[in-house]
Amino acid sequence: MNLTSEQKAIGKENFLAAIGSKLTRREFLKSSARADLASGKGLGSYYFKYGTVDKPVRVAVLGTGDEGSVLIGGINPKYIQVVAIADCRPYNQYRAFHGDCYSSTAAAVRPGLMKKYGWKTEEEARQHVKVYNDYRDLLKDADKLGIEGVIIGLPLFLHAPAAILAMRAGCHVLTEKLMGHSVAKCKEMIRVSHECKKHLAIGHQRHYNILYDHATNLINSTVIGDVHYVRAQWHRGNLPGNDSWQMPLPEGSKAEDVKKGELMRELDDWTAELNRLKAEVVVAEGKIQEIEKTPDDQKTRAQIDDAKRLQREKVTNQKAIDALQQKVDQKKAQCADYILINGGEYQGVQYGRAEDYGYTATVRKEGDQTYQRPAIEELIRWRLWDRTGGGLMAELGSHQLDAANIFVAAMHGGKKQRPLSVSASGSRSLFNSLDRDVDDHVAAIYEYPGQGYDPSDILGSQRKITVAYATINGNGFGGYGEVVFGTKGTLQIDSEKEAYLYRTSAINDKIKVAGSVGKLDVPISEDGDQLSAAIGYQGVYATDVSRGYCEELEHWAYCVRKNPNCDPDAVDEEIMPQLCQTFGAQSFGDSAGAKPALLTRCRGEVAIWDAIIALVTNISAALNETIEFKDSWFDYDSDETPELEYAERLVRNAAEPGTDEKEIQAAIAAAQDEARVNLGRPEYSL
Secondary structure, three states, X not given: OOOXXXXXXXXXXXHHHHHOOOOOOHHHHHHXXXXXXXXXXXXXXXXXXXXXXXXXXXXXXXXXXXXXXXXXXXXXXXXXXXXXXXXXXXXXXXXXXXXXXXOHHHHHXXXXXXXXXXXXXXXXXXXOOEEEOOHHHHHHOHHHHOOOEEEEOOOHHHHHHHHHHXXXXXOEEEEEOOOOOOHHHHHHHHHHHHHHOOOEEEEOHHHHOHXXXXXXXXXXXXXXXXXXXXXXXXXXOOEOOEOOOOOXXXXXXXXXXXXXXXXXXXXXXXXXXXXXXXHHHHHHHHHHHHHHHOOHXXXXXXXXXXXXXXXXXXXXXXXXXXXXXXXXXXXXXXXXXXXXXXXXXXXXXXXXXXXXXXXXXXXXXXXXXXXXXXXXXXXXXXXXXXXXXXXXXXXXXXXXXXXXXXXXXXXXXXOOOOOOEEEXXXXXXXXOOOOOOOOOEEEEEEEEEOOOOOXXXXXXXXXXXXXXXXXXXXXXXXXXXXXXXXXXXXXXXXXXXXXXXXXXXXXXXXXXXXXXXXEEEOOEOOOOOHHHHHHHHHHHOOOOOOOOHHHHHHHHHHHHHHOOOOOOOOEOOOOHHHHXXXXXXXXXXXXXXXXXXXXXXXXXXXXXXXXXXXXXXXHHHHHOOEEEOOHHHHOOOOOXXXXXXXXHHHHHHHOOOOOOHHHXXXXXXXXXXXXXXXXXXXXXXX
């Protein structure tokens, strides 16, 4: 995954030439230049077969933390009108409106509602957006507020409760991935969506990423030959003391916190720097005024130069003041999360304790070590705990495995293929075992059916596609992405932004698509194919390459508006004629081919596959053994789940030596109860 800049340039040109070839997508791309573009990112509506809406869908955002704010950043106001938000943290409420200014990257992906809708102040924004601390209170008012759909960015363990409550309250749902905390809860979500006739979309944005659309088309068109191996990874440089999932806690969260906390120290430092800059501006203004008092005919050249210099410094410092003031205000909001320790009033709003919003305190022991975890720590660092999160596979691995599913499906004409087995291992190589449940490293090998796979035949049973995946902390070398190995070519996608194509291992050579439809190849060509590359460039990079967030939100809103009863047989007659003429029978993943259906591309029935794969990988790693996937797990009408099947073994595997058998039996019963499909769970009722 690590190529020189020259090799990347060649690979990028090869990829663009391949998609721009007259033997692949040239006519499709030429038509895109003439399309009436509706998407906020330009090409989404054309690529993914949806049109405009007559009025925006009225939406509430439940959970406005890191990912909830990213989803807000993907909103196109022409499709979605946010009328309410819910988050129990003052910090997340602040970011929902103002965005995240801690870095330029954060500001780009989390711009906030004020920038998105053009509101000048938070006071103005709150006239349009009602704010709740508890998402359950918001859903009680859903009908009164005229909410048609909800976007869910809550922690993983709340996806199913929030989605099911929302659908039963009459709202369509788009929830962040992973779909659910367990396979049972995923099945419950699907069943309720059918019962309530509501759209249930899951935020695996690669289903709406243009690069992945092109990649799957190349695989499907035989350009890279038979795919037999996929390598994927997500490497992060997180280390103890510098872990993005172990966010700083507000001062007073723990009894042992006797010194001023990290958040307050940063706030003090930034405030001191802000005051220093303000003082410099005051001094500069005073000096400028003194110079201006001198009559023009008496000013020396030095005074004139000083005045110009001081004015430049004043402007520079004022820009720095404005930027730092934003950081100080955001840091104050982050410090304000202290209110969730004991509950109380903050800025005229009454907040409960973290426990009141579903989080728990616990004492963890290992040998002679004890770790006190207050409820607010579980709230802020929810990704670190099994009860609230799903670890590396849920948060990171599900992205790459979703891509692998798409690539494997493309090898089979767009038909999804269930994985056959997974062999995974997890380790705790770097971090303390008391302050988290999640592993530092997870590595897994998956087997999928390949071309000609036949389990009843000796040779046919070996026709498999291998997918190798690793996600680690401690070293971010290589970043994240996927490499698809075919018998003719190699396709690589880096960070959802760049794609490269090579003739197998010829990373220094240009290629040109040759052959005939159905029998394509990518032979090495000294000059490449500059015309096709230019056409491919216009089809991909003429507008900003979107990661897919904007498109998935737009299409969901479009389906809500055009197919409010989520009729699985509904066809988009409005845009079908022109699309059929352009698209022919091309398909992507499980899409409807030439007839654009009014269902989202990554609805619950699709996304449950990614959830099953990620969650079963965790089971495989915990037990350190190969697990074969069962058809019944993928059948949302079946009550069989992997967690139920392995409940006893997982409990016994995790039990401390010497644990009383009665305690173990009680834990097994609780795990089995949690793993059963049950639409009558208490959390599913308001």
